Amino acid sequence: MDLQDAIKRSIQTEKNAMDFYHLAAANMKNSEARKVFEVLMQEEREHAGSFYDIYQGKDIPDFEAFLSTPPQQGDSWISDLEKLLLADFTERRAMEVAMEKEQNLEASLRQMAAKISDPKVRAVFEANAQSTHNHYVLIESEYARLMGMVHETDIDTFVRE
Secondary structure, eight states: OOHHHHHHHHHHHHHHHHHHHHHHHHTOOOHHHHHHHHHHHHHHHHHHHHHHHHOOOSSOOOHHHHHTSOOOTTOHHHHHHHHHHHSOOOHHHHHHHHHHHHHHHHHHHHHHHHHOOOHHHHHHHHHHHHHHHHHHHHHHHHHHHHTTOOOGGGHHHHHHO
């Protein structure tokens, strides 16, 4: 795959993730879970921007206009969310899907980074992979809170008792 094509696909993937979090947040009843997804939506927007900044193609002339386009039908982020919305949508299921998506995206970004020789471009992929990993950790933490599980900050307390 051509490097610029990979960057363009990454811009689209980050927009798809942004749309996923935006639409999922709009369907959440739990305000804390909704806030987490709104934060993730903004961070996915920033990821798309970091890829846009290194994209040399001329077919996405206006980043803001691109982000304003409707969600990409057929994309797995969007189709998985549509399946959730048609079924019994819950914050729990949305987070489970999001964690899986973030893990897959992190692996993909790391694989791409390993193949890139340009240090500037590789750094963008690596930074986005690390941020994507952090997304997983954030969702996992909120999932644990929502499910009433022991939070990682309380582990020492429970281990000592």
